[in-house]
Amino acid sequence: MADRASALEALLGDPWQETNPTGFRALLAADEREEQLAAATEALDGFAFNRELVPAALGGRLDSLEGLVAAMRVLWRRDPCLGVGYAGSSYLAAVQVWTGGDEPQRRTMADALSANRRFATAYNELEHGNDLTAAAFRATPVADGWELRGRKDVVTNLGACDGMVLFARTSDRPGSRSHSLFLLPELDLASARLRPGPRYRSSGLRGVHLGGAEFLDHPVPAGALLGLPGQGLELGLRSFQVTRATLPAMFLATAETALRVTLTAAEERRLYGAPVVALPYVRASVARAAADLLAADALCAVAIRALHLLPEEAPLLAPAVKYLVPQLLKDVVDTLRTVLGAQSYLREGPAAIFQKLSRDLAPIAFMHASRTACQAGLLPLLPRLARRSWLGTGPTPGEAGLFRPGAPLPPMDFTALGLGIPRTDTVSATLAAVAEQPGGTLPTRFAAHFRDELARLRDHFTGLAPQDTTIDAPAAVFEAAHRYTVVLAAAACLGVWRHSGGGTGLGEDLWVSAALDRLAARLPGRRPVTAEERTELEDALFRQTVDLHHAGRPLDLTGVRGTRTPRKSHDTQFTQRAEVP
Incomplete structure (x- = not known):
């Protein structure tokens, strides 16, 4: 998985290098011409990239959806037009054939994609x-x-x-x-x-x-x-469970590059005699954007693994991802824009790629179903889950693999996807399990906070009449569904923290506490940490983000272990205690 992503990064070269024919300068020029960069598509043809979309059983490289997302993120990290135009559109078509096609149709699609044809x-x-x-x-x-x-x-x-x-x-x-x-x-x-x-x-x-x-x-x-x-509708909705869970995970890489661009600009620009990155507001903004990315990545990672391990819960997880993650990514870009200021709108200069990435990221909110449509799709599921599943027992030991990004997965069985209402909500069940752990750590404090919110949501949804879960449901019901997706993301974060055993490559208590604090801000009521604790979390996460950035590591949970990402070199250094007049 990491090897192929790294090979693809090496093939496309350093995007910051001005003479690179597939770098940011060339991509911006193609954007001004409203074209897809020909040099990039030729390189991807030579790599036979669309074989990543073809299951291994049909001669392709798709051995897991995790591996596919890792490869796709290389494209989205550099240029969403490549992600959507070269591969994403074909991916949507291919998943429908893997889900509903017979063997000759699957073979026809596999052969066409392997021959670099697009759909x-x-x-x-x-x-x-x-x-x-x-x-x-x-x-x-x-x-x-x-x-x-x-x-x-x-x-x-x-x-x-x-x-x-x-x-x-x-x-x-x-x-x-x-x-x-x-x-x-x-x-x-x-x-x-x-x-x-x-x-x-x-x-x-x-x-x-x-x-x-x-x-x-x-x-x-x-x-x-x-x-x-x-x-047609049945096959489409079944295949959408795959694409609605995975496409936002791919777009996450675009927001990661926006964060990297912002951090580069903040390190290189000086203000009041010190690098801009020394300003407390800038450091806090970078940390908050990084925390939102980590929260989004945890939810995506768990939902993607569930497609392999718990396909019966995909009707719940896929729309939740497609609803919440676009909002998280939009907030990342909006936060970073306050750091870049006017540079975030310039179509030339060292940070020019930011304005392109932010424009390209905006359609994720409505592309392949709007956020509102996905939110409405959750409404009929939540009352039954509230009565049957919420605040029950935690995941069984065998389900721990759900929360271990990068752990081996069985081959994806696209035909196993169904459309029924899930009987269980395995992800949210981890809240009670973590909240009851002894020790009183910061993550367990957050787990209790989100468990209590889930209890309030359980009371709300169990009291609803059937007519309150349709598209014309009261606004309060849609708001409750929003709160549920936030709780679900928190449960995903806690599940990864609980079961990864340090395997994310990040400071475990640090990343999860920072991500949970950002999620808690999206719910009504007081957050579980003090202002002083938040400052400490944000400062520590800022430093970790800078270290990953300088090491050329992706700024997410699932890529940090293996893939190296080309980055712009930095001459500017800043000290831990930079004085700002």
Whole structure:
């Protein structure tokens, strides 16, 4: 896992090096042209990167979703346009084939990806937003297959794709069995039966082609159908459990680079006779951004491992990740922007990559389902879990692997994903287990705090009527669902802290306490630590972040053990007790 990520980092070279054809300077120039950087795509073709998306059983390199995310983070760490445009769009399409395709379809997709071909996914229609059951694009059965008619308005990577997975109505009956999925391994954009629309211009992800297309009785063979007629929504929602848990984990690397850029600028700029990084406010801001990243990474890591180990709980964890992590990453960037000031908006200069990364990161809030849609998807699950699972016994010893990033995982079984309401909430169960540990450490104090919040949420959700868990639920119910995702993230942090045995490579009590303090700030009421304790935590985490930065280590939980990340060299040094006039 770390070896492939490191090899890819070495292939793409030092992004700070101005003469590097795949570095930040070249990426910024491509962004100004609203293009994907050709030198980077050629390098990824030579690496056969899309084999990372293909399960090992089909001849690819995908042996675990953890390993896939590690490789994908190399792209997102450097340029989200590469992450989305080169690989992310194909990843969305491929997961649907691994989930719902038969063996010939899986082989077709595996061979195409291994040959560096790229794919798009066409679900949404502007008129219907996230309501997939209202999609009007139609597939009509004919003697030798299907004919496609209608328009897909916003398709990521449309102008650069070789094939597509497409969601279409196949029945006029109401309900969830009216749509189907189709695999189009070869898509001819010059066909008379296909009429591409104009490209949409966007403020972020400028190098990714966004466009629509109209299909005019476009023929596809009978073998294009994934699964059975009417299974489109089911297969889509099952595959979304994988992509909604993993895509935010990939975007986390973009926020990590934003943190690294900010730290570099703060070390190199001088103010009042000392480096800017000596200012207490700057040090606290860097530490808070780092703590938010660690909290997000812990939740992502646990959710990704659960896809392998506890797939029955994926319907809970995946939407929670897609709801909360984009907000955490947005807050990271907003915090860092206050340190950079005007430099955060400049499109040239040593920190220019920051404005690109912050623009590219913004769409994660609505890309591949909005945060609100994911929050609404949690509502029907929480009352039943509140009654059956919350504040029960902790995880069994065999489930400790859920909280050990980097530990071996069984092969991912995409067909094991279901759509039922989970009967257990293994992640939140760790709160009671940690809170009851003797010793009175700072993490156990936090565990008791979040356990008490979960008890309040249990009382709230067990008292709800069924009509209070639909899309038109009262605002207080949505707010309670938000609080639950914060508690879930805290439980993930505590689970990793409890079971990793120092394996994260970070100061265990330090990182978890700092991350939990930031999560506690997102809940009502007093936080469990004093202002003095918080200052000590933030100062210690700041120093650890600087050490990782200077060592070229990723600034997250799961990559710190192995991968080295190219960084800009620093001539500026600062002392522990820099005096600021």
